[in-house]
Amino acid sequence: MSFNLIITGIGGQGVVSAGTIIAEAALKDGLKIRNSDATGLAQRGGSVHSEIKIGEDVKSTILHPGTADVILGFEPLEASRYAHLLKPDGIAIINSKPVLPVTVKNGMMKYPLIDELKNIFEERNLQNIWIDALEVCERLGNIRVLNSLMIGYLAARAKLPIKLETLKETIMSNVPKRTIELNLKAFDLGLLQGRQK
Amino acid sequence: MGNNAIARGAIEAGVKVVAGYPGTPSSEILSTIARDAKKYGMHVEWSTNEKVAYEVAYGAALSGVRALMTTKHLGVNVLSDALLVSAYTGVNGGLVIVTADDIHPFSSQNAEDTRYYAKLSKIPCIEPSNVQEAKDMIPEAFEISEELQLPVLFRVTDRICHAKSDVIQGEIKQSMVKASFTKEDPRYVMIAPNARKRVEWLNQQIDKAASLSENFPENHAVYSESGTLGVIASGVPYEHTKEALDVLGLTDRVSVLKLTFTYPLPKQKIVEFLRKHKHVLMAEEIEPIIETQVNSIAHQLGFDTVVHGRLDGYVPREHELTPERIGESIARILILDDPNIKVPSFKAPEVIRRIPNLCAGCPHAASYYALKIARRKMGGGGAVTGDRGCYNQGTNPPLSAIDTCVCMGASISMASGLSHAGVEGPIVAVIGDSTFLHNGVQPLINAVHNKADITVMILDNGWTGMTGHQPNPNTGINVLGEPAPKVSIEQLVEACGVEHLQVVSPYNVDETVGAIVSAIQHQGPAVIVCRQVCPVQDNRLRRRNGERLEFTEYMVDSDQCTGCLYCVNNIGCPALDVVDGKVTINPAQCIGCGVCAQICPTQAIKEIEK
Numbered sequence: 001m002s003f004n005l006i007i008t009g010i011g012g013q014g015v016v017s018a019g020t021i022i023a024e025a026a027l028k029d030g031l032k033i034r035n036s037d038a039t040g041l042a043q044r045g046g047s048v049h050s051e052i053k054i055g056e057d058v059k060s061t062i063l064h065p066g067t068a069d070v071i072l073g074f075e076p077l078e079a080s081r082y083a084h085l086l087k088p089d090g091i092a093i094i095n096s097k098p099v100l101p102v103t104v105k106n107g108m109m110k111y112p113l114i115d116e117l118k119n120i121f122e123e124r125n126l127q128n129i130w131i132d133a134l135e136v137c138e139r140l141g142n143i144r145v146l147n148s149l150m151i152g153y154l155a156a157r158a159k160l161p162i163k164l165e166t167l168k169e170t171i172m173s174n175v176p177k178r179t180i181e182l183n184l185k186a187f188d189l190g191l192l193q194g195r196q197k
Numbered sequence: 198m199g200n201n202a203i204a205r206g207a208i209e210a211g212v213k214v215v216a217g218y219p220g221t222p223s224s225e226i227l228s229t230i231a232r233d234a235k236k237y238g239m240h241v242e243w244s245t246n247e248k249v250a251y252e253v254a255y256g257a258a259l260s261g262v263r264a265l266m267t268t269k270h271l272g273v274n275v276l277s278d279a280l281l282v283s284a285y286t287g288v289n290g291g292l293v294i295v296t297a298d299d300i301h302p303f304s305s306q307n308a309e310d311t312r313y314y315a316k317l318s319k320i321p322c323i324e325p326s327n328v329q330e331a332k333d334m335i336p337e338a339f340e341i342s343e344e345l346q347l348p349v350l351f352r353v354t355d356r357i358c359h360a361k362s363d364v365i366q367g368e369i370k371q372s373m374v375k376a377s378f379t380k381e382d383p384r385y386v387m388i389a390p391n392a393r394k395r396v397e398w399l400n401q402q403i404d405k406a407a408s409l410s411e412n413f414p415e416n417h418a419v420y421s422e423s424g425t426l427g428v429i430a431s432g433v434p435y436e437h438t439k440e441a442l443d444v445l446g447l448t449d450r451v452s453v454l455k456l457t458f459t460y461p462l463p464k465q466k467i468v469e470f471l472r473k474h475k476h477v478l479m480a481e482e483i484e485p486i487i488e489t490q491v492n493s494i495a496h497q498l499g500f501d502t503v504v505h506g507r508l509d510g511y512v513p514r515e516h517e518l519t520p521e522r523i524g525e526s527i528a529r530i531l532i533l534d535d536p537n538i539k540v541p542s543f544k545a546p547e548v549i550r551r552i553p554n555l556c557a558g559c560p561h562a563a564s565y566y567a568l569k570i571a572r573r574k575m576g577g578g579g580a581v582t583g584d585r586g587c588y589n590q591g592t593n594p595p596l597s598a599i600d601t602c603v604c605m606g607a608s609i610s611m612a613s614g615l616s617h618a619g620v621e622g623p624i625v626a627v628i629g630d631s632t633f634l635h636n637g638v639q640p641l642i643n644a645v646h647n648k649a650d651i652t653v654m655i656l657d658n659g660w661t662g663m664t665g666h667q668p669n670p671n672t673g674i675n676v677l678g679e680p681a682p683k684v685s686i687e688q689l690v691e692a693c694g695v696e697h698l699q700v701v702s703p704y705n706v707d708e709t710v711g712a713i714v715s716a717i718q719h720q721g722p723a724v725i726v727c728r729q730v731c732p733v734q735d736n737r738l739r740r741r742n743g744e745r746l747e748f749t750e751y752m753v754d755s756d757q758c759t760g761c762l763y764c765v766n767n768i769g770c771p772a773l774d775v776v777d778g779k780v781t782i783n784p785a786q787c788i789g790c791g792v793c794a795q796i797c798p799t800q801a802i803k804e805i806e807k
Contacts, residue, residue, distance in 0.1 A: 010551065020361070027363055035361035038303065045771055046553035060433075060440035061327075061360040064520040065543035067444060077548055084545045101551050105775045106595055106765045109549050120546045143785065 002055030003161050004067050005154075006082055009074025010099055011048050014147030017174060018072070019050030021151060025162045025170040026054040036061035045101065047078055054161055070158045072150055074133075075099050077112065080120045092121050093153050093194075095133035095146070129157060129197055136189065144179070145186035152190020157197075164191075199328045199357040202364050203295055204229035206335025208237060210291070211372035212265045214257035215241045216250035218635065219664035220269030221304045222358035223297035227267045228667065231676045237371060243667055243676045246605070246635040247272030248279055251294065255283050255348070258292035259385065260376035263339050270298040270309040271604065275636070277314060280348065284318045285395040286385050287346035287402070290374060291339030295351045297358045300483040301517045306585070306603065308516070310484040315350040315460040319403045321410070322350045322460035326435040328362040330415070334457065336367070341409060341458075345402050350460075354482060354517070356433045407461040415457035418470055426530055427452035427474035429467070431459050431487060434480035434518045441524030445541065451527060462490055471495050471502045476530050479506030480523050483516070505530060552593045557772040558788035560729035561588040561656050563703035565598035566767050566796065568625060568654065570706075571713035578622020580615050584608035584637070586629035587663045587731075588656050595766045599627060606636030613640070613649035623717040625652045630686065631661040631669040638689065644722040645694040652716040653724045656703075657686060658731040666734040690724045697723035704729055706795045732788050748789030750805040753780050757801035764793040764802070 005022065009015040016037050023035040034053040051063045065084045073079025073094035086092065096114060103109045121128045133150060137143045148171055154160060155167060168184060175183045203226045207215065215234075217227040231241040240257075244250035247268045254264035268276065273296050280294070296314075299305040315322035323338050325331040331353055342349045383391035410416060418427075428451060430438045435455050442448040454470045456462070459481075471477060471494065479488040488506040495502050505511035511526050512518070521543060528540040555562045565588075572579065583589050583599030584607065591598035601611060608626035616624045628637050633655050644651055661667040668674045668681070675681040690698050697719040699712045709727065716723035736746055760778040764770070770793060772786035782793075782802070794802040 011553075023361055032363050033361065036356060037359050037361075045551070045556075047551045058362075059443065060436040060520050061356050061362070062437065062440075062519050064440060064444045064524065065545075066541075077551065080546050080548050082545070084543045100774075102554050102765065102769045102771065102773075103552050103594055104549075105773070106762050106769075108594055112548060117548075120548075 001161060002053065002058065003069055003159065004063055005052045005070045005072065006049060006063060006068050006085055007052070007072045007074070008047070008049040008078040008082055010078060011045055013048070013074045014144065015048045015050050015074055018147035018151055019052055021147070021167070021170050021174050022162070023052055024174070025166045028166050028170065029162050031161060032056060032058050034058045034061045047081070049078070049082065070154060072154050074146060074150060076114060076117045080117045083120050083124060086124065086126055088125065089127075091127045091129070091157055093129045093131070093150065093157060095150065096130045097132055097134040129153070131193070131197070136193070137186065140182060140186055140189070142179070142182055145183050148175070148183040148186040149190040152187040153194040156191045156194025198225060199331050199353065199360050200225035201229045202328045202332035203335060203353065205364070205366060206332040207265045208233055209332070209367045209369050210336040210339045211263055211370045213239055213262035213290070213372060213376070214254055214264040215239060215267070216244045216253040217267035218244055218247045218250050218272055219661050219667040220272055220297070221664055222299060222355045223267050223269045223295065224664045224667065225358070226295060228676065234677055237369070241676055243669065245670060247275040251276035252279050255279065255288065255292060257376070258288040258290045260290065260378050261374050262290040262376050263372060264290060264292050265295065266293070267295045268297070269305065270296055270311045271305060271307070272296070273311045273314055275605070280314065281318045282387050283348055284320050284399055285387055285392055288342065288348060289346065291342035292348040293335065293338045293342060293351050294348060295353065298352060298354050300354050303355055308483055310482070310486060311350065312352055312460065312486050313484070316486070319399050320347045320350055321345065321406045321458065322352055324352045324432040324457055324459050325357060326432055326455065326457065328357060328360055329364050330457070331357050332364055333367070334415070344409070345406055347402055347406070352432070354433055356517070403461060407464070410458040410461050411463040411465055413458040413463065415455065416463045416466055418452060418454040418466065420452045420473065421450055423450045424474055425450070425534055426476045426478060426527065427454060427470055428478045428480055428527070429454045429456060429470065429487065429491060430480040431456040432482055434482055434523060437518055437520045437523050438480050440520040441527060444520065445524050445528065447527065447531070450531070456487065459487060462487065464494060467491055467494055468498065471500050474502055477502055477504050478511060478526055478530060479504065480512070480518060482518055553590055554593065554769050554771055555587065555590050555596075556733050557770055557786040558732045558790040559587070560658060560703045560727065560732070560790070561591060562596065562768045562770060563706065563790065563792045564654060564656055564709065564727045565591045565596050566792065567703060567706055567709035568598065568627070568713055569767070570710045571717065572623055572625070574710070574714055575623050575717050579624050580612070580620060580622075582608040582611045582615070582624070582626045584626070584628040584632045585663070586632050588627060588629055595769045605632050606640050609637055609640035609644055609651070609653055612651040612653070613644045613647065616649045616651050617647070623652060624650070625654060625717070627654045627656060629662070630655060630657040630659065630671045633686070634670055634684065638693065641690065641695065641722070641724070642693045649722055650720060651722050652713065653722065654713070655686060655724060655726045657726050657728045660731050660734050662731050662734065666731065686726055690726075695722055695724050697721070698726070700726040700728055702729050703727045704790050704792060706792060732790070736788065748787065749791060750784065750789060751782050751787060751791065751794055751802055752805050753782055754801045754803055755779050757799050759799055761798060763798050764796060767796060768792055
């Protein structure tokens with residue numbers, strides 16, 4: 001048994017904490033893990049990704065291309081950057097709302113059309129789930145629960161070898177106390193919507 | 198995290214004194230140890246720079262206790278002056294230098310392989326291959342250090358420091374050693390006649406180290422039945438090699454010699470491995486240091502074995518290795534004998550790069566704006582020499598505010614050089630508070646003494662920000678969170694002999710522009726301290742203290758906004774959005790610094806009255 005996951009996004013979206021939650025939950029369920037974060041300049045709006053391997057015999061912390069079971073994308077451009085890591089039958093779960101770099105805002109660079117980004121995944125013939133997660137979070141009243149919502153979607157769609165209860169417990173112990181309730185709500189909503197979609 | 202594991206290893210080894218300077222990817226090692234400093238009676242400190250930190254640890258190790266020093270690779274360059282001589286005197290208590298090499302590089306000025314320093318200084322080098330081993334090998338490194346009386350270079354990379362894995366903890370052995378210093382002439386006094394005697398001693402010690410390496414359990418080979426290919430792997434590439442063989446289904450066809458004690462090398466083990474294989478592939482990061490030695494062994498013994506690696510192009514010459522890259526190299530060698538082997542190929546999608554910025558409300562962005570306007574007023578030209586810290590993100594568009602970034606403190610000395618060379622226009626050096634205290638004071642003394650006509654902007658945000666907000670002597674607290682004396686940057690600058698000094702808040706744009714203009718006009722070195730605490734850290738601490746944060750709110754009057762994007766292009770603040778050609782302010786990001794409102798050409802950005 002092995003499960004490989006890559007979470008991608010930008011600094012401040014909670015990519016690293018989502019990775020930590022999943023890795024910690026797997027540990028609690030008695031599994032072995034490898035988790036590697038690329039967080040260079042994370043606080044300054046740069047790209048961030050977290051690679052997680054869960055299983056009985058895990059080795060390198062870096063995913064080999066073509067071996068990821070799931071891409072959990074917090075931002076569409078950042079998700080597409082890693083499309084080649086997915087297995088041919090892998091699943092992409094992606095928040096479709098872009099976060100624009102300053103160099104796009106001022107017209108120096110052009111952000112790809114969402115359809116172009118979607119094509120990167122469609123061409124690879126994968127299972128793709130696009131969600132307007134920010135809209136959902138705004139409805140919940142706080143965009144800082146994006147990671148819990150996305151973990152909910154992940155738990156609904158992927159063969160994550162972790163118990164739901166363990167995931168919830170780990171979310172609770174990793175988020176600020178006053179936001180526990182909201183985070184659990186986001187997780188449950190992700191789980192529900194993920195199952196319906 | 199690997200850095201936590203290294204910290205745990207040090208505590209298990211009973212370390213007594215720990216010193217370092219923050220640097221990605223090493224910083225969390227020391228701050229983790231600091232959390233347990235009181236519990237285990239350890240002295241832990243952020244030092245002013247790596248050379249100071251090393252000398253603190255080295256001094257402690259002379260007294261018989263165990264000492265640890267942490268740094269990123271560039272800090273090894275800084276401490277090397279002390280390192281090479283400390284190998285001559287040797288130590289009594291174990292002394293381990295953990296160097297976290299950013300080999301790609303992900304967040305450094307260069308990609309460096311500090312293992313060369315082990316060879317240069319004649320000290321042992323240990324390279325763990327994963328997080329568990331990073332913990333386990335620290336106590337081993339202390340044992341080796343004490344057995345040989347030599348400092349040990351413990352070399353890790355990003356993929357250990359910032360990787361997480363399950364780790365089995367060991368027992369904590371609190372040290373019973375009592376520190377004592379015994380005068381031991383001529384050992385510690387490295388004047389030339391004494392140093393001459395130690396040359397021979399050091400050579401003897403490194404020969405002893407070679408036999409330790411030969412018998413080191415983590416230098417071991419796993420042989421396959423086929424004699425076609427063997428991989429010699431050290432550090433993280435060992436794990437990548439196993440992964441690649443697994444993915445390609447070749448585990449049974451390729452032998453692997455794992456090396457952990459990599460200087461000096463276990464020569465006999467390498468000879469035996471070479472003898473049994475037609476091809477040997479070298480998987481090491483990032484310079485072909487072991488490869489050249491293995492090549493030379495193969496050549497000396499007249500073996501037919503072909504050694505592949507970074508030198509013959511079978512391994513890419515630059516950057517970190519990955520399972521993918523090693524897998525491709527393995528397949529390219531095996532295909533020479535077996536045309537049925539597939540060389541895997543994966544192509545990453547090509548999409549635009551996301552360029553990092555300064556944070557919303559960053560005072561550095563405001564300082565850069567004022568600098569731009571002041572230089573324009575003074576007729577332009579000249580140069581802005583930058584330094585190492587968050588503020589070097591100011592090189593990115595749209596700010597493009599600095600012209601150089603080389604090493605800690607170089608902004609001031611390079612500016613002096615440009616000025617003495619006769620470059621026309623204002624020569625301005627930009628340096629952060631922590632960097633100034635690290636290695637900027639001597640260049641400033643030098644600028645004064647040699648009458649350089651430069652302006653120095655000290656961007657003082659009170660923290661060592663870039664590496665994760667560690668305290669420095671300008672913060673007022675130490676690594677343990679205790680109050681600590683705060684250095685006076687003003688008095689320090691004045692004591693250097695600087696005659697023109699002004700302190701401003703960069704959030705006051707006009708005042709800062711005026712200060713820079715008058716500093717440029719001043720003949721000789723002038724200093725401006727741009728003081729504004731880092732809002733990211735300040736707000737974090739205030740939130741942690743239960744404070745409810747309220748910011749001055751701003752909005753854009755869309756009738757007045759002409760869509761000129763002057764604000765976006767000149768401060769690049771992430772809180773500024775552009776919707777249908779006009780600027781809006783994202784209230785979730787804005788911290789109310791008010792700089793955009795001060796610079797808007799049509800006064801379209803307004804404070805919201807409450």
